[in-house]
Amino acid sequence: MTAPRLLDVAEAAGVSRATASRVLAGTPRNVDPELARRVEEAAHRLGYQANHSARALRTGTTGTVGVVVPTLANPYFVQLADAIAQHVRAAGGTLMVSDAANDPAIEAEQIDTLLAGRVDGLFVVPVSATESGPAIRKAAARRPVVLFDRWATGSGTVAVTLDNAAAVRLLVDHLERTGRHRIALVAAGQASSSGAERLAAFTELQGDGATTVLLPNFTTDAGRTAGRRIVEQRDRIDAVVCGADVLAVGLVSTLHRCSVAVPGKIAVTGFDDTEILELFDPPITSIRHPLSAMAERALTLLQAPSRERTERVERFQPQLVVRASTDVTAS
Amino acid sequence: MTAPRLLDVAEAAGVSRATASRVLAGTPRNVDPELARRVEEAAHRLGYQANHSARALRTGTTGTVGVVVPTLANPYFVQLADAIAQHVRAAGGTLMVSDAANDPAIEAEQIDTLLAGRVDGLFVVPVSATESGPAIRKAAARRPVVLFDRWATGSGTVAVTLDNAAAVRLLVDHLERTGRHRIALVAAGQASSSGAERLAAFTELQGDGATTVLLPNFTTDAGRTAGRRIVEQRDRIDAVVCGADVLAVGLVSTLHRCSVAVPGKIAVTGFDDTEILELFDPPITSIRHPLSAMAERALTLLQAPSRERTERVERFQPQLVVRASTDVTAS
DNA sequence: CTCCTTTGGGAGATCGATTTCCGACATGCT
DNA sequence: AGCATGTCGGAAATCGATCTCCCAAAGGAG
Numbered sequence: 154m155t156a157p158r159l160l161d162v163a164e165a166a167g168v169s170r171a172t173a174s175r176v177l178a179g180t181p182r183n184v185d186p187e188l189a190r191r192v193e194e195a196a197h198r199l200g201y202q203a204n205h206s207a208r209a210l211r212t213g214t215t216g217t218v219g220v221v222v223p224t225l226a227n228p229y230f231v232q233l234a235d236a237i238a239q240h241v242r243a244a245g246g247t248l249m250v251s252d253a254a255n256d257p258a259i260e261a262e263q264i265d266t267l268l269a270g271r272v273d274g275l276f277v278v279p280v281s282a283t284e285s286g287p288a289i290r291k292a293a294a295r296r297p298v299v300l301f302d303r304w305a306t307g308s309g310t311v312a313v314t315l316d317n318a319a320a321v322r323l324l325v326d327h328l329e330r331t332g333r334h335r336i337a338l339v340a341a342g343q344a345s346s347s348g349a350e351r352l353a354a355f356t357e358l359q360g361d362g363a364t365t366v367l368l369p370n371f372t373t374d375a376g377r378t379a380g381r382r383i384v385e386q387r388d389r390i391d392a393v394v395c396g397a398d399v400l401a402v403g404l405v406s407t408l409h410r411c412s413v414a415v416p417g418k419i420a421v422t423g424f425d426d427t428e429i430l431e432l433f434d435p436p437i438t439s440i441r442h443p444l445s446a447m448a449e450r451a452l453t454l455l456q457a458p459s460r461e462r463t464e465r466v467e468r469f470q471p472q473l474v475v476r477a478s479t480d481v482t483a484s
Numbered sequence: 485m486t487a488p489r490l491l492d493v494a495e496a497a498g499v500s501r502a503t504a505s506r507v508l509a510g511t512p513r514n515v516d517p518e519l520a521r522r523v524e525e526a527a528h529r530l531g532y533q534a535n536h537s538a539r540a541l542r543t544g545t546t547g548t549v550g551v552v553v554p555t556l557a558n559p560y561f562v563q564l565a566d567a568i569a570q571h572v573r574a575a576g577g578t579l580m581v582s583d584a585a586n587d588p589a590i591e592a593e594q595i596d597t598l599l600a601g602r603v604d605g606l607f608v609v610p611v612s613a614t615e616s617g618p619a620i621r622k623a624a625a626r627r628p629v630v631l632f633d634r635w636a637t638g639s640g641t642v643a644v645t646l647d648n649a650a651a652v653r654l655l656v657d658h659l660e661r662t663g664r665h666r667i668a669l670v671a672a673g674q675a676s677s678s679g680a681e682r683l684a685a686f687t688e689l690q691g692d693g694a695t696t697v698l699l700p701n702f703t704t705d706a707g708r709t710a711g712r713r714i715v716e717q718r719d720r721i722d723a724v725v726c727g728a729d730v731l732a733v734g735l736v737s738t739l740h741r742c743s744v745a746v747p748g749k750i751a752v753t754g755f756d757d758t759e760i761l762e763l764f765d766p767p768i769t770s771i772r773h774p775l776s777a778m779a780e781r782a783l784t785l786l787q788a789p790s791r792e793r794t795e796r797v798e799r800f801q802p803q804l805v806v807r808a809s810t811d812v813t814a815s
Numbered sequence: 816c817t818c819c820t821t822t823g824g825g826a827g828a829t830c831g832a833t834t835t836c837c838g839a840c841a842t843g844c845t
Numbered sequence: 846a847g848c849a850t851g852t853c854g855g856a857a858a859t860c861g862a863t864c865t866c867c868c869a870a871a872g873g874a875g
């Protein structure tokens with residue numbers, strides 16, 4: 154019981170393959186309504202579904218786009234992939250998600266796999282601002298590629314990101330308005346553009362004297378390590394800006410265990426506005442990315458002629474989401 | 485600058501397409517080492533990569549398997565997909581992940597999309613034990629399908645799941661050993677096999693008189709709703725078994741806000757052992773699925789001849805992970 | 816030295832759908 | 846009526862890689 158082919162449908166409907174194809178693939182060409190009806194009926198009766206490989210081979214297009222994220226262990230990237238999926242599906246396409254395991258080498262491999270005729274275009278959230286460039290440039294020479302959320306130098310293509318500097322300013326301003334002036338930064342992933350930009354923006358605002366804790370990667374475990382260091386310096390600090398929600402979560406959990414009141418003693422902010430934040434006690438103030446708008450713009454760029462994808466960075470404005478972790482009244 | 489084809493490689497190496505194919509696709513056939521070297525060299529120099537659609541069309545196999553999960557918003561399913569991805573990649577394949585948005589209709593659609601020549605086989609975590617069956621049965625008639633973590637009646641194929649009854653027993657025994665005897669259940673997703681099995685096992689153990697809170701779906705929001713109901717009955721309860729981590733997380737967060745001590749007043753257990761649990765205060769006791777072993781078995785079944793996939797359920801043994809949320813000494 | 820076997824390269828068929836091109840027929844205009 | 850124009854179905858080419866066959870050359874046996 155092998156799958157029905159177009160030929161089978163055509164025979165069942167008493168027409169040629171060409172006519173059947175015109176009806177089912179929706180070619181802009183008139184077909185006698187009666188024949189069309191017979192084809193539709195036969196296709197439905199046989200449970201016909203076009204062979205994807207054959208169609209892709211002939212048309213040179215797969216109707217699938219891919220996205221390579223640094224890791225799915227970070228819920229922010231799951232949320233991001235989901236936002237892209239929404240828009241891709243709305244446009245009638247399919248999305249393939251790949252995980253780069255936070256490693257530029259694996260990232261390059263995933264990009265190659267997807268590009269080998271599996272996707273029409275690709276979104277990449279580059280692992281590293283410096284090391285991801287070459288692989289992306291190579292990919293961009295073959296198919297449309299748009300960077301998302303982060304950029305990479307030498308990528309040769311456009312990036313749709315958040316205005317990280319503005320986001321850091323929103324957070325610092327908010328903290329200062331609530332009377333906190335001894336603000337520390339817990340940052341991670343300096344190799345990524347977002348990590349670097351957040352650190353740079355903070356240093357610019359606070360000067361070199363400000364306390365910063367740098368961690369290798371964006372994980373909750375790193376957040377806990379940061380927590381220990383912050384606890385040691387608790388008397389010189391009244392607020393901590395974290396470069397990612399996963400860091401904030403680990404940090405708050407450590408502070409809590411060491412009986413450092415949040416926000417009473419130290420206010421804490423996250424970054425990315427992932428869902429878990431609501432659940433913590435206290436819920437954590439964060440930065441919301443306009444993911445849907447960003448995804449829409451990125452998809453538009455992906456489908457645009459390549460001259461519109463010159464290497465540059467387009468920035469979207471962040472939104473501050475205030476929660477109890479920075480509440481003045483709760484001290 | 486269009487992508488190089490096999491023909492281009494063959495010409496550059498001065499051989500026929502057939503020979504080039506034999507070298508690059510690794511057909512079990514001897515080729516003169518000198519020619520092989522020339523082909524390899526040419527392929528490398530031109531940056532040749534086989535066209536996936538063409539190969540898939542000819543060989544009838546894509547090297548890709550798919551997995552349809554109820555939702556990626558639940559980190560457990562992300563973890564599950566990741567475990568499967570590990571094994572698929574180790575076997576030289578690629579995994580496509582699809583999200584069914586907790587809706588059997590969308591699930592059926594996703595299955596169809598994947599099956600239309602995109603994948604060699606499919607893992608499905610069925611949304612509903614009753615409603616998911618037909619679509620899966622249809623799919624299983626076309627390609628190998630293996631259910632994972634949950635089963636569905638009338639699916640016509642094998643399911644690799646957890647022994648949910650044993651898991652509930654582990655939890656209840658553990659709680660009773662720590663002196664808790666007024667145990668309530670917070671269960672969700674009665675439409676899913678796992679939800680139903682957990683409820684059934686609990687009822688079997690505790691009798692009909694036991695307190696149970698039933699919720700429509702596995703979300704943290706549902707967990708908070710449950711929290712409010714548990715708070716109302718706090719004096720008749722000293723422990724709560726939750727049917728999922730996301731429920732436990734929402735529940736603990738609500739209890740905490742209502743100043744009900746955990747585990748002092750009420751002990752709480754989760755289910756699935758997702759990563760967030762470690763972060764909570766207190767960290768939550770849970771059930772760990774042997775996901776890697778399950779994924780390995782499922783992949784084996786997927787690649788086995790179809791007669792080994794008769795409709796049945798294979799159960800793996802759960803493991804209890806004790807954390808502070810059920811600690812007796814912490815009261 | 817001839818015949819048979821083995822080895823390995825190449826021509827061409829093939830997978831299933833789309834698309835170009837051609838021809839048959841109908842329609843409209845003069 | 847005669848010719849241009851337009852509509853629409855079908856035959857066949859096409860996408861790129863694989864795989865079946867056939868054939869040439871080399872090696873071995875008698």
